[in-house]
Amino acid sequence: MGYRVPLFVLTVSLLCRVAQATTFLVANEQQLAQQADAVVVGAVDAVMPSYDAASRTVSTVVRLRVSEVLKGHVPESLSLVELGGDTKEVSAQFFGVPVYWPGEKVLVFASRRADGSWGTTSLALGKYAIVEGGGRSAALRDLGPGTVALEWDGRALRPTDTRAVYDWSELRSSILKAASGKTAPRAKPLDLTSEGISDLYVAPFALMPSPGRWFEADWGEPVGYYIDPQGDATIGPEETRAAIDAAMAAWSEPPIATLRLQRAGEMAPGKMDCSGPTQIVFNDPQNVLSDPWFCSGVLAIGGFCTEKSTTTTVNGVTFPRITTAKILFNNGWGECPFWNTCNVAEVVTHELGHTIGIGHSGDTRATMFAYAHFDGRCAALRADDLAALSFIYPAAANLHDAVLVPPARAKVRIRRGKPEVYVPLTVTLRHADTWGERARFRVVTSDGTCPAGTVGGANFGMFPDAPAEVDLAPGDQAKATVWLNVRSTAFATSNYADPARCELQFRAEPVAQDNIDPVSGNESVAVPLDVIDENDVVSREATTKLVLEQAKPVFLRLPRGKSEMSKSVRVKIKTGSLPDTVSVAVDPGDCPDGLIQQPMVPRVLRVFSGVAVSSNGSVTAQIPMLAKADLVSSLFPGSPVRCTARVVVSGQNADSNMANNSLPLVIDLRDDNDL
Numbered sequence: 001m002g003y004r005v006p007l008f009v010l011t012v013s014l015l016c017r018v019a020q021a022t023t024f025l026v027a028n029e030q031q032l033a034q035q036a037d038a039v040v041v042g043a044v045d046a047v048m049p050s051y052d053a054a055s056r057t058v059s060t061v062v063r064l065r066v067s068e069v070l071k072g073h074v075p076e077s078l079s080l081v082e083l084g085g086d087t088k089e090v091s092a093q094f095f096g097v098p099v100y101w102p103g104e105k106v107l108v109f110a111s112r113r114a115d116g117s118w119g120t121t122s123l124a125l126g127k128y129a130i131v132e133g134g135g136r137s138a139a140l141r142d143l144g145p146g147t148v149a150l151e152w153d154g155r156a157l158r159p160t161d162t163r164a165v166y167d168w169s170e171l172r173s174s175i176l177k178a179a180s181g182k183t184a185p186r187a188k189p190l191d192l193t194s195e196g197i198s199d200l201y202v203a204p205f206a207l208m209p210s211p212g213r214w215f216e217a218d219w220g221e222p223v224g225y226y227i228d229p230q231g232d233a234t235i236g237p238e239e240t241r242a243a244i245d246a247a248m249a250a251w252s253e254p255p256i257a258t259l260r261l262q263r264a265g266e267m268a269p270g271k272m273d274c275s276g277p278t279q280i281v282f283n284d285p286q287n288v289l290s291d292p293w294f295c296s297g298v299l300a301i302g303g304f305c306t307e308k309s310t311t312t313t314v315n316g317v318t319f320p321r322i323t324t325a326k327i328l329f330n331n332g333w334g335e336c337p338f339w340n341t342c343n344v345a346e347v348v349t350h351e352l353g354h355t356i357g358i359g360h361s362g363d364t365r366a367t368m369f370a371y372a373h374f375d376g377r378c379a380a381l382r383a384d385d386l387a388a389l390s391f392i393y394p395a396a397a398n399l400h401d402a403v404l405v406p407p408a409r410a411k412v413r414i415r416r417g418k419p420e421v422y423v424p425l426t427v428t429l430r431h432a433d434t435w436g437e438r439a440r441f442r443v444v445t446s447d448g449t450c451p452a453g454t455v456g457g458a459n460f461g462m463f464p465d466a467p468a469e470v471d472l473a474p475g476d477q478a479k480a481t482v483w484l485n486v487r488s489t490a491f492a493t494s495n496y497a498d499p500a501r502c503e504l505q506f507r508a509e510p511v512a513q514d515n516i517d518p519v520s521g522n523e524s525v526a527v528p529l530d531v532i533d534e535n536d537v538v539s540r541e542a543t544t545k546l547v548l549e550q551a552k553p554v555f556l557r558l559p560r561g562k563s564e565m566s567k568s569v570r571v572k573i574k575t576g577s578l579p580d581t582v583s584v585a586v587d588p589g590d591c592p593d594g595l596i597q598q599p600m601v602p603r604v605l606r607v608f609s610g611v612a613v614s615s616n617g618s619v620t621a622q623i624p625m626l627a628k629a630d631l632v633s634s635l636f637p638g639s640p641v642r643c644t645a646r647v648v649v650s651g652q653n654a655d656s657n658m659a660n661n662s663l664p665l666v667i668d669l670r671d672d673n674d675l
Helices: 029-035 168-179 236-252 341-355 383-392
Strands: 016-025 038-052 057-071 077-083 105-112 118-120 127-133 136-142 147-152 157-159 163-167 223-227 261-266 279-281 297-314 317-329 402-405 410-414 420-431 439-446 455-459 470-472 477-487 500-510 524-533 554-558 564-574 580-587 611-613 618-628 641-650 662-671
Touching: 029 105, 029 168, 038 077, 038 168, 057 168, 077 105, 105 168, 136 168, 163 168, 223 236, 236 261, 236 341, 297 341, 317 341, 402 500, 410 420, 410 477, 420 439, 420 470, 420 500, 439 455, 439 477, 470 477, 477 500, 477 524, 524 662, 554 564, 554 618, 564 580, 580 618, 611 618, 618 662
Parallel strands: 016 147, 077 118, 223 261, 223 279, 279 317, 410 524, 554 662
Antiparallel strands: 016 297, 038 057, 038 105, 057 077, 105 118, 105 127, 127 136, 136 163, 147 157, 297 317, 402 420, 420 477, 439 470, 439 500, 455 477, 500 524, 564 618, 580 611, 580 641, 641 662
């Protein structure tokens, strides 16, 4: 990889660094042996980084003293040329490129390039360190930090370790047989894989090892990526652009950050170095990467170059300015069944995350986790991804998720002779962040459709002088008391069984004015209030009107491993002194399409329409719901996605006031597959 070196340098030199990340589909030793031009065992004599000013590329020459050749023909002294390295002028770092140390004993799968130079096959996949210990020899494969590892078993992709240890004699035997065309069992990793060599993850999220940041986010300017017009050879240019647009939108649309990514236009593929503009290249046109072999190898590599002389400090971290970024997709994946637009979008999203400065997450649910998921998420972020985005590119000083748990119902009766009644209503406020700092919250109330003055303030206690704010740690919750002042002069009740209905509005909010809620919608709720005023009722006369009773809030939780689940909610309708023909409908409101089904008559396969009900009777309508994984994306365990539908009843004796014939149905959705 090359770097832009300023021509105006006199006494001050400009040091640039590139940070990269690589996605591997792990090839076993037999696949590598068939793919490589040579397989050798030897010792590292020298590691010599070099810088070519003409091409602005940095490379490292590794000189091996070969002691054994398992395949092919090579000189006794073999030189490998690898991407990146540290020189006096510049520093170039590629994740996934093999790291060699002088004096190290190694097993190397080597490929010869068109220019005659040799390199390690499939980057770090093709290099094993041979170590001695406990009277035995072992071979260690280490893909290094900043890498994603998957394995294709012929049916599905699954995560695999970026580090593995093998018995050397078993591994050597397997390679020799594969190189000679013989069938043999593969070498199996030893149990000591996780002892002292586990991947280094930092929870809740991590920056790149060499931090970098786009300063355009501070200037109100978007970061533009030029796109290879050919696109991916398998899914085609149109689907490629769709995958890129979706991935860029995933990082750009959250209001918690100032970063905006966009396509800058189309451009023929450039070099994987720090020259030229930021670019996404497909199909590896310059053969930088080894071609895949039986659906294994390098999927994509991506990263950025920084100008270390220009820095800024955000959240206590000093970030050099990112000057350019590159993402390169390999070719040859078209025959692999997992290579589709959705999975390409996930890989683009992950690699874009690296190009904006985000490292690998310790949260297995995060798109920036070290393993690709290929679970149908496509271009989607999870809570930890958003936390990293907000950390590097904060849009506000505060980012807290407030949730107001919907109360079951509110019913008030004004006794005869009483002009009013004061009623406490309890609601639960939750600080739904999974980590971070404490924050102060309050509950804001409004009368909604109820008469003015019905709702008073809210506080955290059972007395009017209790504090109006509460301090909560992430994950904690507190009960707030909302005081209602229900006055006889404000409500008119015609019958004991026919309440006056209105809807209050409650909202939880952090006290900080510049807060951004990462999951909007679940901080507010409509609360139906039913009032019976005995002062308006002369006697217990039978009502002639239909009465739709309140329904409890609904919580739909999709269990891990399930793609969908069904649940039914029941609402009760009462008739008065006259029989009626009743129908029930549901306005889905802001709920996802397909969530709410048509109301049905229980135990009968019939839509609830034109149902005959006798006088002074009641009937129950069943409202089926079908929650699917693609309808909701959950960020925090305690922060459901909320929508509100409206149940409407109609009949010959329906109330002339339509508000009394309907009620809000609050639905909270959570998908544990995202958590």
